[in-house]
Amino acid sequence: MAAEQSPKIVIVDESPIRAAILEEGLREAGYVDVQHIREMHNLLARIYALDPDVIVIDLENPSRDVLEQMFQVSRAVRRPVAMFVDQSDSEAARASVDAGVSSYIVDGLKKERIKPILDLCISRFNAFSKLQDELERTKSALEDRKIIDRAKGIVMKLKGLTEEEAYVLLRSTAMREKKKIGDIAQSIITAAELLK
Amino acid sequence: MTAHPLHIGFIPLVDAAALIVAVDQGFARDEGLDVTLVREVSWSNVRDKLNIGLFDAAHLLAPVAIASSLGLGHVKVPIVASFNLGLNGNAITVSPALHAALMAEVDGDPFDPMVTALALSRVVANRRKAGAEPLTFGMTFPFSTHNYQLRFWMAAGGVDPDEDVRLVVLPPPYMVNSLASGHVDAFCVGAPWNSVAVDLGVGHILHFVADIFQRAAEKVLAVRQDWSEKNPEVLAALTRAHVQAAGFIEDPANRDEVAAILAQPDRIGVSPEVLLRTMDGRLKISPDGVRRESRRYLLVGREGAGRPDPRQAAWLYAQMVRWGQAPLSAALQQTAEAVFRPDLYDAALGVVGTVNNDIPDAVGAFAGPAFDPQNIAAHLASFEIANMKG
Numbered sequence: 001m002a003a004e005q006s007p008k009i010v011i012v013d014e015s016p017i018r019a020a021i022l023e024e025g026l027r028e029a030g031y032v033d034v035q036h037i038r039e040m041h042n043l044l045a046r047i048y049a050l051d052p053d054v055i056v057i058d059l060e061n062p063s064r065d066v067l068e069q070m071f072q073v074s075r076a077v078r079r080p081v082a083m084f085v086d087q088s089d090s091e092a093a094r095a096s097v098d099a100g101v102s103s104y105i106v107d108g109l110k111k112e113r114i115k116p117i118l119d120l121c122i123s124r125f126n127a128f129s130k131l132q133d134e135l136e137r138t139k140s141a142l143e144d145r146k147i148i149d150r151a152k153g154i155v156m157k158l159k160g161l162t163e164e165e166a167y168v169l170l171r172s173t174a175m176r177e178k179k180k181i182g183d184i185a186q187s188i189i190t191a192a193e194l195l196k
Numbered sequence: 197m198t199a200h201p202l203h204i205g206f207i208p209l210v211d212a213a214a215l216i217v218a219v220d221q222g223f224a225r226d227e228g229l230d231v232t233l234v235r236e237v238s239w240s241n242v243r244d245k246l247n248i249g250l251f252d253a254a255h256l257l258a259p260v261a262i263a264s265s266l267g268l269g270h271v272k273v274p275i276v277a278s279f280n281l282g283l284n285g286n287a288i289t290v291s292p293a294l295h296a297a298l299m300a301e302v303d304g305d306p307f308d309p310m311v312t313a314l315a316l317s318r319v320v321a322n323r324r325k326a327g328a329e330p331l332t333f334g335m336t337f338p339f340s341t342h343n344y345q346l347r348f349w350m351a352a353g354g355v356d357p358d359e360d361v362r363l364v365v366l367p368p369p370y371m372v373n374s375l376a377s378g379h380v381d382a383f384c385v386g387a388p389w390n391s392v393a394v395d396l397g398v399g400h401i402l403h404f405v406a407d408i409f410q411r412a413a414e415k416v417l418a419v420r421q422d423w424s425e426k427n428p429e430v431l432a433a434l435t436r437a438h439v440q441a442a443g444f445i446e447d448p449a450n451r452d453e454v455a456a457i458l459a460q461p462d463r464i465g466v467s468p469e470v471l472l473r474t475m476d477g478r479l480k481i482s483p484d485g486v487r488r489e490s491r492r493y494l495l496v497g498r499e500g501a502g503r504p505d506p507r508q509a510a511w512l513y514a515q516m517v518r519w520g521q522a523p524l525s526a527a528l529q530q531t532a533e534a535v536f537r538p539d540l541y542d543a544a545l546g547v548v549g550t551v552n553n554d555i556p557d558a559v560g561a562f563a564g565p566a567f568d569p570q571n572i573a574a575h576l577a578s579f580e581i582a583n584m585k586g
Contacts, residue, residue: 042379044364062367064238065337069365071269072338072521094248102240 151185199230277416313353334383410560442497
């Protein structure tokens with residue numbers, strides 16, 4: 001890396017968290033020149049102002065089509081750009097699309113120099129998705145806890161049970177009906193509200 | 197027999213109607229297909245996911261299907277189309293300021309594209325004299341009908357699209373905001389975005405593309421050529437489902453039902469009323485409520501619209517040549533024409549199709565000589581403004 005100057009990388013991503021995760025990964029790997037564009041308005045002008053060697057964009061971004069204009073030879077386009085695709089390596093293309101990221105190289109940056117960047121983007125994008133899934137799961141677990149607590153309260157009051165007994169009743173019902181305890185708790189709350 | 201699973205990508209535009217109705221109205225299921233529709237945000241995504249096999253088929257810009265088969269701008273993946281999802285359907289919308297400037301220069305019928313193109317050339321000249329920035333026009337993709345339609349129109353009036361104005365790619369959902377904020381002065385896009393701009397009071401519909409061309413191939417049902425060869429029965433079934441859906445859409449008795457299907461949030465997701473305007477070709481063209489009608493605004497299946505016409509593929513290829521996206525060669529032209537497959541359409545229906553003869557050259561442009569696919573070089577030489585390679 002020391003021998004060659006670090007390529008300038010621009011991340012086009014409306015998600016600041018994902019961009020930060022990606023940027024951190026790139027910096028750790030020694031790519032010191034990383035910029036982030038969040039604002040899609042006038043995207044091409046913003047990119048030209050930064051004049052990057054590599055552009056990384058997430059696939060949920062409609063502005064991907066704007067980047068395709070940079071493949072064209074025209075007055076509006078200063079330096080031709082190509083999408084990084086290795087024609088011989090369809091697995092790599094698939095991994096990239098699966099991860100939800102696409103990369104473009106400006107003015108013939110060598111393939112062996114972009115490959116590690118792309119690999120890093122793929123792994124960081126995947127890490128972000130995993131993080132998001134975990135966050136979702138934690139959120140729903142928290143929701144479940146609240147619902148179960150409310151249902152326990154209803155059962156305790158109606159049947160004169162202790163908290164421990166109410167929980168055991170919910171759990172054994174869930175097991176018998178092959179349902180999640182959160183779902184049983186939700187039905188109790190719904191029923192209680194109906195019968196108010 | 198279990199249904200054959202298919203993943204099909206689409207962009208939320210009204211010309212995806214035949215695909216959406218084929219699935220949601222059950223025509224695909226009746227043909228033994230279990231289709232999952234995947235709504236996408238960019239043509240690049242649709243193209244890439246079709247190319248690498250994440251999609252079995254896609255609602256695709258006809259020029260992207262051709263560019264993919266020619267290997268222009270991206271990986272070369274041969275694509276074939278057994279069904280044409282729509283003819284026409286786009287419109288050119290301009291900002292109130294540009295509309296006023298054009299109307300001040302119009303000399304004749306403002307619905308005549310030659311009159312407006314000449315007016316545009318005078319507006320461009322006036323701006324240049326005044327030292328103003330060139331006008332900016334938004335379109336949806338480098339390989340798009342919108343790009344070629346804008347270029348054809350303005351060049352007929354003497355405006356060089358590469359010298360006198362700026363053409364920029366904008367994703368359709370951003371068009372209206374960009375017009376409102378002054379980032380672009382005009383755009384060419386499909387429904388519903390022109391109507392959205394008019395309803396918000398930020399644009400005037402200057403032309404329906406049907407004013408500029410009688411028959412402009414717009415979107416196709418695209419599949420990879422190798423996939424079509426491995427799955428001929430599935431493709432035939434899918435094509436039949438589309439023919440059924442197109443017939444259903446074009447029956448005025450079904451219009452409300454079709455609009456309700458398309459309006460669903462995971463489909464096109466705009467109000468049924470806007471969708472009806474598009475399908476009926478009765479559009480509000482200015483914020484003060486003026487309406488205009490055209491039976492040719494969008495053709496889905498009517499007048500043989502569903503059957504791909506290789507002459508239209510040749511015409512699209514000729515535009516790529518005219519504007520420097522592709523070199524001119526007989527081999528490339530042949531490859532482009534082979535993307536549009538009327539034979540697959542006929543085979544699916546078990547009929548020998550007929551060519552629609554209403555428009556002798558298959559395109560019916562408002563300016564220039566009739567299109568001659570036998571001699572694209574001579575055809576293009578007849579246009580004063582072009583930007584050919586080498």
